[in-house]
Amino acid sequence: MREGRLLDVRRLELLLAWADLHSGDPQDEPGAVPVRHGGPRLVSLGGEGTPRVVDLALVEMAVARHESVAATRSALADAFDLRHRLPTVWAGVRDARCEPWVVRKVARMSRRLGVEQVRIVDAAVGAALDEAPSRILAIAEAKVVEADQAAHAERIAANRERRGVWYPAPRPGSQVDDDPQANTAGIATVFARIDEADDQPPPSMDHWRAEAFAMLADPAAVLTFLGSLDDTDAHKTDADKMDADDPSEHDSPRRPDGASAELVVHLSLGEAGAFGPVARVEGLGPRLLSQVRELLARHTAVTLIPVVDLHAGRCVNGYEHPTDVRHRVELRTLGDVFPHATSLFTTHGRAPDHDHTVPYDRHGPPGQTGDHNDTPLTRHHHRAKTHLGYTVLQLGPDRWVWGTPHGLYRLVTTTGTTTLTQAEYHLLTEHAVELAGQYAA
Numbered sequence: 001m002r003e004g005r006l007l008d009v010r011r012l013e014l015l016l017a018w019a020d021l022h023s024g025d026p027q028d029e030p031g032a033v034p035v036r037h038g039g040p041r042l043v044s045l046g047g048e049g050t051p052r053v054v055d056l057a058l059v060e061m062a063v064a065r066h067e068s069v070a071a072t073r074s075a076l077a078d079a080f081d082l083r084h085r086l087p088t089v090w091a092g093v094r095d096a097r098c099e100p101w102v103v104r105k106v107a108r109m110s111r112r113l114g115v116e117q118v119r120i121v122d123a124a125v126g127a128a129l130d131e132a133p134s135r136i137l138a139i140a141e142a143k144v145v146e147a148d149q150a151a152h153a154e155r156i157a158a159n160r161e162r163r164g165v166w167y168p169a170p171r172p173g174s175q176v177d178d179d180p181q182a183n184t185a186g187i188a189t190v191f192a193r194i195d196e197a198d199d200q201p202p203p204s205m206d207h208w209r210a211e212a213f214a215m216l217a218d219p220a221a222v223l224t225f226l227g228s229l230d231d232t233d234a235h236k237t238d239a240d241k242m243d244a245d246d247p248s249e250h251d252s253p254r255r256p257d258g259a260s261a262e263l264v265v266h267l268s269l270g271e272a273g274a275f276g277p278v279a280r281v282e283g284l285g286p287r288l289l290s291q292v293r294e295l296l297a298r299h300t301a302v303t304l305i306p307v308v309d310l311h312a313g314r315c316v317n318g319y320e321h322p323t324d325v326r327h328r329v330e331l332r333t334l335g336d337v338f339p340h341a342t343s344l345f346t347t348h349g350r351a352p353d354h355d356h357t358v359p360y361d362r363h364g365p366p367g368q369t370g371d372h373n374d375t376p377l378t379r380h381h382h383r384a385k386t387h388l389g390y391t392v393l394q395l396g397p398d399r400w401v402w403g404t405p406h407g408l409y410r411l412v413t414t415t416g417t418t419t420l421t422q423a424e425y426h427l428l429t430e431h432a433v434e435l436a437g438q439y440a441a
Contacts, residue, residue: 002096005093005096005098005099005100006094006096008099008100008101009093009094009096009100011065011075012075012078012079012082012100013079015061015065015072015075015076015079016076016079016080016083018057018061019051019053019057019058019076019079019080020051022053022054022057023042023051023052023053023054024054025042026039026040026041026042026054027039027040027041040054040055040056040057041054041055042054042055043055045073045076045077045080046076046077046078046080046081046084046085046107046111047080047081047085047107047110047111047112047113047118048085048113048114048115049084049085049115050077050080050081050084050085051080051084053076058072058073058076075104077107077108077111078104078107078108081107081108081110081111082103082104082107085107085110085115085118085122086103086106086107086110086118086121086122086125086126087122088122088123088125088126088127089103089106089122089125089126089129090103091126092126092129093129097129097130098129098130098133098136099133102133102136102137103125103129103136105137105140106121106125106136106137106140109121109137109140109141109144110140110143110144110147112148112151113144113147113148114148117147117148118147120143120146120147121140121143121144121147124139124140124142124143125139125140125143127415128415128416129416130415130416130417130418131415131416131417132340132341132342132416133342134342134344135334135335135342135416138285138286141285141286142278142280142285142286145278145286145288146276146277146278146286149277149278149288152288153288153290156288156291159193160195162193163193163194163195163210164192164193164209164210165190165191165192165193165209165210165212165213166190166191166192167188167189167190167191168189168191170184170189171184190213192209192210192213192214193210194210194211194213194214195210195214263281263282263292263295263296264281264282264283265279265280265281265282265292266279266280266281266282267279275289277289279292281295308327308328308331309328310328310331310332312328313325313328313370313371313372313397314370314371315367315368315369315370315371315372315373316367316369316370317366317367317368317369318369319360319362319369320369321354321369321370321374322369325354325369325370325371325374326354326374326376328371329354329371329374329376329397330345330352330376332397332398332414333345333376333398333414334414336352336376336377336378336381337375337376337377337400337412338377338378338381338384338385338402338412339402339404339410339412339417340410340417341378341381343378345376352376352377352378353376353377353378353379353382354374354375354376355374355375355376355377355382355385355386356368356369356373356374356375357373357374357375357392357393357394357400358373358394371397372394372396372397373394374394374397375392375394375400388405389405390402390403390404390405391403393428393429395428395431398413398414399411399412399413400412400413401420401425401428401429403425407422409421409422409424409425411424411428
């Protein structure tokens with residue numbers, strides 16, 4: 001696996017070396033064919049701060065790579081961004097800490113950011129390269145939003161102008177696709193772009209269809225809307241009825257009293273004690289604070305649940321983990337703490353198994369159950385740990401050291417999974433035994 005990652009990096013390095021050899025302006029060479037006559041020229045492929053390359057020089061490289069010129073240009077743009085704009089991420093992928101395709105996607109996500117703005121993404125993603133690809137991309141997405149909030153607000157506004165409902169043509173191969181989400185045999189797919197919380201009446205029929213599509217998920221709103229139409233029709237004059245075909249004259253219905261929704265919002269505090277500009281909403285991803293407000297705008301009553309302090313901890317004498325401990329552990333770890341696991345508790349359909357890291361002993365010391373002795377796992381990983389001889393030791397409320405039956409060793413933290421040598425594993429094992437003695441005391 002490591003050699004495969006390094007081979008992909010080597011391909012990017014060779015592409016960069018070829019580009020470096022063709023970075024001079026071809027128009028400065030004697031007898032150069034002018035650009036207006038189709039001659040070679042320098043082009044910019046990457047984001048701000050990346051070098052230019054001779055456009056026609058990439059044709060032969062595309063032949064050598066067995067791909068189209070467009071694909072080669074795309075790969076070089078990603079490589080330029082990684083080397084010149086995301087140096088921390090580039091150093092990490094050159095050390096095989098993650099799959100190159102992941103950081104290439106990060107490069108594309110952050111390409112429109114300025115040189116100073118992209119440093120925020122580089123620092124955060126560079127520190128998270130040991131995490132699963134989905135978590136790396138989620139962090140990158142949040143940091144791109146944070147780095148240029150004005151641009152993200154423009155994206156939101158532009159998307160609201162492109163709402164609608166469409167019936168696309170079937171994709172070739174979709175009728176026999178093994179993925180049940182992609183299979184279209186015997187059914188039709190409708191594609192809709194709807195607003196999360198916009199309350200303004202849209203001007204076009206596409207927008208009205210989107211509004212109607214969104215109401216399908218809220219029967220109470222539909223009934224209220226239909227009731228308001230009945231009341232309106234009962235008091236209409238003939239002139240009013242003549243204008244009924246103009247939907248722009250009607251206000252979109254408000255959500256009725258009693259409708260409820262739950263948002264779990266993760267916020268960060270800046271150095272001055274103010275909330276950070278971006279919040280993470282479970283089930284939705286990163287959102288501007290203004291978007292969080294809009295998500296609640298249609299509700300007449302909002303209840304705030306107290307913040308959970310993830311630095312707190314407690315232990316009890318019984319076998320069952322208390323509800324507050326389970327909740328805190330799940331918020332702290334985000335997902336399954338088995339090596340390289342990708343399951344997130346907020347998106348997984350089943351609650352995790354809260355396994356005692358050190359097996360519970362009903363004749364043992366008090367305080368065996370708590371934040372210090374809790375390994376949250378999906379059922380499949382729990383079964384493997386229980387029946388196949390895996391070892392796991394806990395170094396704190398958010399660090400676990402694993403050993404597999406055939407001698408692979410991993411350190412799992414809230415920032416991902418790190419490979420350990422046998423010597424490193426034994427050193428951490430001794431530390432874990434010391435901590436266990438302190439907890440028992």
